[in-house]
Amino acid sequence: MPRWLRQPLVHAYGREAVTAIEAVQAVAPPLDITPRGTVLPEGEVLPTGSIRLRDAGQVSALPGYDSGDWWVQDAAAALAARMLAVVPGEKVLDLCAAPGGKTLQLAAAGADVTALDISEPRMSRVAENLARTGLTAQLVVADALHWTPDGLFDAVLLDAPCSATGTIRRHPELPFLKDGSELAELTALQAALLDRALGFLKPGGRLVFCTCSLLPDEGEAQLTAALARHPGLTVLRPALPGIDPAWITPEGGLRLRPDYWADKGGMDGFFMTCLQKGA
Numbered sequence: 363m364p365r366w367l368r369q370p371l372v373h374a375y376g377r378e379a380v381t382a383i384e385a386v387q388a389v390a391p392p393l394d395i396t397p398r399g400t401v402l403p404e405g406e407v408l409p410t411g412s413i414r415l416r417d418a419g420q421v422s423a424l425p426g427y428d429s430g431d432w433w434v435q436d437a438a439a440a441l442a443a444r445m446l447a448v449v450p451g452e453k454v455l456d457l458c459a460a461p462g463g464k465t466l467q468l469a470a471a472g473a474d475v476t477a478l479d480i481s482e483p484r485m486s487r488v489a490e491n492l493a494r495t496g497l498t499a500q501l502v503v504a505d506a507l508h509w510t511p512d513g514l515f516d517a518v519l520l521d522a523p524c525s526a527t528g529t530i531r532r533h534p535e536l537p538f539l540k541d542g543s544e545l546a547e548l549t550a551l552q553a554a555l556l557d558r559a560l561g562f563l564k565p566g567g568r569l570v571f572c573t574c575s576l577l578p579d580e581g582e583a584q585l586t587a588a589l590a591r592h593p594g595l596t597v598l599r600p601a602l603p604g605i606d607p608a609w610i611t612p613e614g615g616l617r618l619r620p621d622y623w624a625d626k627g628g629m630d631g632f633f634m635t636c637l638q639k640g641a
Contacts, residue, residue: 364537368380374577387530387628398431410437410604438528442632449471450472455475458555462487470495480505518563525540527576549580552573
């Protein structure tokens with residue numbers, strides 16, 4: 363990794379961990395899918411319930427694709443919707459929803475889902491995935507900072523725009539297209555979106571905030587700052603199957619790194635946290 367990225371990661375996780383992250387990033391990643399139906403390609407069932415495929419080949423030719431029995435979604439990314447723990451009938455907002463893996467998870471769980479994204483072309487992919495899987499959600503193309511819903515939601519999932527430094531094993535060119543200069547703008551946007559998302563919640567409602575970033579400024583620091591800005595918030599510690607307790611941060615967030623499950627092919631880097639609004 364270039365210095366602008368490697369240096370803060372060494373500071374956050376130590377040299378040994380960063381070397382392990384780089385080793386995973388140097389290998390072509392396997393393909394993870396989130397199962398919904400019974401027609402599934404053969405693969406390794408991961409501790410968290412995702413299925414990992416080696417040498418998958420053409421995705422659309424795999425068994426169960428056309429029937430919508432599964433969709434492609436990294437095992438780490440799949441944990442954000444699970445952390446929200448929606449129950450059937452709950453009114454849920456998926457912010458920054460495209461390409462739609464989390465929308466599909468929420469709809470499959472029986473939630474009444476509104477999926478919002480600023481990009482119309484990317485939202486067309488969400489519509490395609492919903493059609494293929496036979497799931498339903500209300501799709502909204504809008505800027506979350508200027509959009510006003512008709513009513514409040516039981517739960518909100520905010521997968522905020524970020525540096526995407528957790529996805530380098532799938533996008534190895536990424537750290538060389540950036541230099542870190544965009545971070546201040548991104549972290550300000552994340553904080554603004556988080557505050558806005560909390561305003562969409564009913565009293566007692568839940569918000570999962572996540573970023574596919576390895577940088578603590580886009581994760582742990584956002585949680586600390588949000589708790590300081592909103593004294594009524596409570597962190598709901600993750601209690602998900604397959605999660606190593608060591609991945610849970612002191613404040614109760616979930617820090618995922620590419621070197622976790624290194625022997626299985628690793629995972630994307632994420633930070634995610636579930637916050638409950640005061641009643």
